[in-house]
Amino acid sequence: MERRNRTQEYPHPFVHEVKLTTAQRIRGVVLGTVLFPIRVTLATLCFLLMWPVARLRLAGLCSEDRQKPVRGWRRWLVNEIVRLLSRGVFFAVGFLWVKVKGRRAGVAEAPVLAVAPHSGFLDMLVLCLTDLATVVSRSENSSLPVIGALLEFNQAVLVNRKDPESRKKCVSQITERLTSKGYWPQMLMFPEGTTTNGRALIKFKPGAFLAGVPVQPVLLHYPNKLDTMRWTWKGTSWLQSLWHTTSQFYTNMTIEFLPVYTPSQEEKEDPNLYADNVQKLMAKALGVPATDYVMEGRFPVKHVGGLSLPLESPARETLKLLDHAGLSTSQVQTALSRMTDCCQSGQEKTVSIDQLQQWLELSERETAAKICSLFSKKDDSVDLRLICLSISTVSGLCSLEDLLDKAFKLYDCDGDGVLTAEELAGLMGALVGAPQFNTANIYSELTSRGPANKEELLNLLTTDTTYQELVTVYLRPEGAEHEASSHHMANGKDGNHNGTMRNGNTVANKNAD
Numbered sequence: 001m002e003r004r005n006r007t008q009e010y011p012h013p014f015v016h017e018v019k020l021t022t023a024q025r026i027r028g029v030v031l032g033t034v035l036f037p038i039r040v041t042l043a044t045l046c047f048l049l050m051w052p053v054a055r056l057r058l059a060g061l062c063s064e065d066r067q068k069p070v071r072g073w074r075r076w077l078v079n080e081i082v083r084l085l086s087r088g089v090f091f092a093v094g095f096l097w098v099k100v101k102g103r104r105a106g107v108a109e110a111p112v113l114a115v116a117p118h119s120g121f122l123d124m125l126v127l128c129l130t131d132l133a134t135v136v137s138r139s140e141n142s143s144l145p146v147i148g149a150l151l152e153f154n155q156a157v158l159v160n161r162k163d164p165e166s167r168k169k170c171v172s173q174i175t176e177r178l179t180s181k182g183y184w185p186q187m188l189m190f191p192e193g194t195t196t197n198g199r200a201l202i203k204f205k206p207g208a209f210l211a212g213v214p215v216q217p218v219l220l221h222y223p224n225k226l227d228t229m230r231w232t233w234k235g236t237s238w239l240q241s242l243w244h245t246t247s248q249f250y251t252n253m254t255i256e257f258l259p260v261y262t263p264s265q266e267e268k269e270d271p272n273l274y275a276d277n278v279q280k281l282m283a284k285a286l287g288v289p290a291t292d293y294v295m296e297g298r299f300p301v302k303h304v305g306g307l308s309l310p311l312e313s314p315a316r317e318t319l320k321l322l323d324h325a326g327l328s329t330s331q332v333q334t335a336l337s338r339m340t341d342c343c344q345s346g347q348e349k350t351v352s353i354d355q356l357q358q359w360l361e362l363s364e365r366e367t368a369a370k371i372c373s374l375f376s377k378k379d380d381s382v383d384l385r386l387i388c389l390s391i392s393t394v395s396g397l398c399s400l401e402d403l404l405d406k407a408f409k410l411y412d413c414d415g416d417g418v419l420t421a422e423e424l425a426g427l428m429g430a431l432v433g434a435p436q437f438n439t440a441n442i443y444s445e446l447t448s449r450g451p452a453n454k455e456e457l458l459n460l461l462t463t464d465t466t467y468q469e470l471v472t473v474y475l476r477p478e479g480a481e482h483e484a485s486s487h488h489m490a491n492g493k494d495g496n497h498n499g500t501m502r503n504g505n506t507v508a509n510k511n512a513d
């Protein structure tokens with residue numbers, strides 16, 4: 001019960017469920033059955049009509065000309081047709097009108113619009129009211145039908161997130177465009193980089209702020225009785241979201257243009273600081289907290305110093321699953337110590353779902369598969385050390401000191417009692433239950449205190465104010481939750497001031513993505 005309450009009160013930005021009363025459900029089914037097919041057909045028609053028009057824009061241009069902003073009829077005529085057709089798509093879906101507050105700044109005043117909160121794909125409607133500003137998209141999308149043509153039409157900046165070269169090129173392209181003094185059209189970015197439930201603003205990515213040019217913050221509001229628009233990590237799927245949206249007579253949307261924000265000299269030099277300050281300003285205008293949450297790989301995490309703490313601790317989720325599967329605490333304990341012994345004896349540490357099922361003596365394979373997916377990106381195998389250590393941590397079966405003792409045995413490969421940077425990353429990942437990518441500054445902090453041994457690490461984790469949160473909140477044993485949960489919550493809510501400030505400083509030396 002305790003655990004449930006905590007997750008409910010906590011402003012978790014990555015879950016959203018459309019909650020319907022019986023009357024709303026019946027109304028939704030009746031209206032949806034009629035409206036959904038009509039609306040989707042109309043929207044698809046408009047969408048398909050855009051395809052050839054969008055292609056027309058760059059048709060017949062050589063690749064060199066395609067790298068420049070298009071001018072003349074290709075710009076105004078084709079822009080206008082595509083804008084009307086895309087407005088048609090959204091009109092069909094139920095956005096009969098859009099309320100606009102504030103004044104949109106031109107490209108000379110603000111080369112980039114920073115739009116938040118990002119709730120779902122229907123947010124793209126904002127483009128129709130910003131003259132189809134240029135966007136940044138994943139290069140994978142350019143091979144999708146219609147979307148690909150629209151991205152080409154938009155002369156979007158494409159980035160392959162997995163390729164560091166492509167990311168570098170993307171940054172230089174964005175900077176070039178933002179500092180082109182009107183040669184390139186205005187850009188529009190969703191600095192959160194992913195969709196949320198809008199109950200908090202997650203950490204802004206620095207992309208829009210790298211060039212140090214003024215930005216215009218833009219807020220998206222959906223003041224509707226039913227919150228059908230949102231589509232995020234967990235909960236309502238995009239199809240359900242579309243169904244619920246189309247089964248309303250209409251959907252309200254308000255776009256609010258805030259005054260242009262001109263960065264200070266300090267902000268120009270530090271895009272992370274600039275991003276944090278704009279995030280705080282927008283959060284304040286929305287009346288929601290500005291938090292440090294980000295999506296890292298497939299999991300939402302919170303940055304605490306150089307650590308990425310998963311928003312939903314995989315170890316706690318695992319304990320719940322094991323509890324459901326009927327394992328008692330002592331059974332869990334026995335299984336853990338057997339697994340630890342196995343890891344220490346130098347056997348293969350990465351195991352398959354079936355092996356995990358055997359280790360934990362689970363009757364259902366499905367439980368083992370779920371546990372795997374909590375810890376591993378690949379889903380079909382998992383490093384036993386992550387499970388052993390992170391579960392020991394939160395199950396309160398041993399003290400932090402004993403835990404580090406165990407951890408050193410598993411991660412200090414040459415057994416000299418001193419960790420390398422890589423070993424520390426592995427060890428912290430196992431304590432937290434998720435891979436760590438930014439542990440370089442913990443390592444330098446640790447080595448500045450003395451040798452990277454167990455005593456120094458324990459000392460750092462228990463005395464450094466940043467990492468105290470890790471120990472007292474994140475690694476806190478299950479059951480000892482009550483007094484700590486208020487602390488945890490305060491931290492989310494308080495993000496406006498203390499939380500983000502602290503993080504802004506410590507994350508500043510992380511590479512800008």
Ligand SMILES: *[C@@H]1O[C@H](CO)[C@@H](O)[C@H](O)[C@H]1NC(C)=O
Nearest residue numbers: 121135136137138140141147
């Ligand atoms: C590009 O594709 C990703 C999924 O691969 C999606 O989340 C994103 O919204 C797409 N962007 C555009 C502009 O269509």
Ligand SMILES: *[C@@H]1O[C@H](CO)[C@@H](O)[C@H](O)[C@H]1NC(C)=O
Nearest residue numbers: 223224225226248250251252
């Ligand atoms: C749209 O907003 C108006 C107020 O501006 C409100 O009265 C109405 O109920 C809203 N519509 C829906 C579907 O929520």
Ligand SMILES: *[C@@H]1O[C@H](CO)[C@@H](O)[C@H](O)[C@H]1NC(C)=O
Nearest residue numbers: 490494495496497498499501
């Ligand atoms: C930061 O938090 C401390 C207590 O944790 C509080 O006393 C202080 O007023 C807070 N500062 C701001 C700017 O919110």
